[in-house]
Amino acid sequence: MYLKDLKFSLWADFIERDYLDREFKELVDSGIVNGATSNPAIFKSAILTSSAYKEQLSTLGLLSPKEKYEALAIYDIQKAADILQPLYQKNDDGYVSIEVDPYLCDDADATIEEGKRLYSEINRKNVMIKVPATGAGYIAMRELVGSGIPVNATLIFKKEQAISCAEAFREGLAKHGAKVDTVISVFVSRIDRALDEELAKGGVEIALSGIYNSADIYSEVESMEVEGCRTLFASTGVKDDSLPPHYYVERLLAYNSINTAPVDTIKAFHQNGVKQSALPIATHTIKEHFEKVEGLGIDFDSVLDKQISDGLKSFKEAFKDILESL
Numbered sequence: 174m175y176l177k178d179l180k181f182s183l184w185a186d187f188i189e190r191d192y193l194d195r196e197f198k199e200l201v202d203s204g205i206v207n208g209a210t211s212n213p214a215i216f217k218s219a220i221l222t223s224s225a226y227k228e229q230l231s232t233l234g235l236l237s238p239k240e241k242y243e244a245l246a247i248y249d250i251q252k253a254a255d256i257l258q259p260l261y262q263k264n265d266d267g268y269v270s271i272e273v274d275p276y277l278c279d280d281a282d283a284t285i286e287e288g289k290r291l292y293s294e295i296n297r298k299n300v301m302i303k304v305p306a307t308g309a310g311y312i313a314m315r316e317l318v319g320s321g322i323p324v325n326a327t328l329i330f331k332k333e334q335a336i337s338c339a340e341a342f343r344e345g346l347a348k349h350g351a352k353v354d355t356v357i358s359v360f361v362s363r364i365d366r367a368l369d370e371e372l373a374k375g376g377v378e379i380a381l382s383g384i385y386n387s388a389d390i391y392s393e394v395e396s397m398e399v400e401g402c403r404t405l406f407a408s409t410g411v412k413d414d415s416l417p418p419h420y421y422v423e424r425l426l427a428y429n430s431i432n433t434a435p436v437d438t439i440k441a442f443h444q445n446g447v448k449q450s451a452l453p454i455a456t457h458t459i460k461e462h463f464e465k466v467e468g469l470g471i472d473f474d475s476v477l478d479k480q481i482s483d484g485l486k487s488f489k490e491a492f493k494d495i496l497e498s499l
Contacts, residue, residue: 174207174265179450181426182266183442184208184433186407188215190225193252196436205443207260209253209269210325210358210407210433212303213491216246221498230499238496239274246271247295254297261299266431268354270325271295272303273313275488281312288317288324301325301356305485306334311341318345318353325405327358328484330477335359335390335404339397346400356405356431357394359387361421363408363480368471375469378462380416384424385462386477388454391427395453405431410438419446427452 175183185197188211200206220226226245233241253269261267271291277283288302302317303325304310310326317324318341326338335357342355364383372379391404409421409432417423419442422432428450434442466473 175205176426176448179426180429182207182431183422183439184210184266184268184405184431185436185439186210186215186410186433187436188249188253188269189219189223190249190252191223192436193249193256197253198256200436200439201256201260205439207266208257208431208433210303210405211246211250211270212272212327213275213488213495216242216249217491217495219249220245220495238499241499242495243291243294247291250295250300251297254295254299257299258297267299268301268323268325269299270301270303272305272327272488275305275485275492277309278305278307278485279309281309281316284309284313285316288313288322289320292317292322299323301354303327303358305488306338306481307485311337314338314341314355315345315348318342318355319348321349321351321353323354325356325358327407328481328488329357329359329390330364330386330480330484331474332390332393334481335394336397339394339399339402342402343397343399352401354401355399356403357390358405358407358433359390360408360480360484361387361406361425362410362412363484364476366412367476367480368466369413371469371471372466375465377465377469380413380420381462382466382473383421385454385459387425388427388452389456389459391425391430392453392456395429403429403431405433407433409434417441417445423447424451426450 250271257267273287301323305328361383369379394404406425422442423446
């Protein structure tokens with residue numbers, strides 16, 4: 174773990190074949206990173222822009238586009254898992270995540286089938302299957318954890334989503350009868366990007382809504398005490414040049430948590446970030462901020478609903494772009 178006394182981990186939110194062979198291994202070996210995450214947008218960037226996939230692609234001519242994608246993605250996930258294996262064996266995380274087809278987000282049975290198949294084909298214990306936090310997703314999470322498969326619940330913006338994920342994990346654990354590691358991925362900076370222009374015009378402090386919403390969810394997850402379950406803060410790269418690049422890592426540093434971030438964000442935090450706990454944040458502080466937000470006529474719950482919808486849409490579009498290119 175990056176900070177052992179706080180049980181705080183840094184995972185790299187990036188996968189690309191050449192990077193895995195070089196920089197990723199260096200980050201792992203130096204103790205800066207002890208896990209990795211991927212999503213359709215990350216694989217889209219890697220497969221469509223890197224020449225590292227051309228050789229393998231040339232051998233996949235008779236496969237369907239989705240089969241080609243899975244062959245490329247599985248190879249990379251296996252490579253990352255092998256690099257992380259020594260950490261996993263020491264009980265120091267060592268997980269890499271791969272997401273199920275985002276078009277299956279409303280089909281529990283298909284999500285379960287694909288999650289089990291990917292986990293089996295990758296054939297590495299230190300792999301987490303990423304499942305979007307939808308109604309069908311909660312059913313799939315329960316079944317996957319009940320089968321002993323680690324799960325990364327993704328696209329969480331609301332406390333109600335996190336509670337449903339944690340309850341699904343608890344039920345899955347009861348069925349499995351042994352510990353299974355899980356994470357609840359709470360998205361942060363997208364909320365601020367959606368709100369900050371309007372908040373600034375209304376005189377409300379910016380770059381806090383994502384922090385406070387995530388801090389509130391973190392406290393709820395911790396209070397539920399689901400074995401093996403941790404909050405993972407995602408979407409923690411900075412787009413606003415007025416903020417330090419490691420802002421969302423430093424401001425959400427918390428006991429028993431993970432932050433998955435772009436590599437440059439991780440490097441900035443390692444070099445310049447304050448390495449002390451920033452959570453929990455007092456309930457009254459969070460409440461006062463969102464009262465100011467709603468005082469501007471902003472329906473924060475509707476903002477979160479739109480973020481969930483937009484997140485699913487963006488992952489579907491990225492996945493579609495990959496398949497069309499193959």
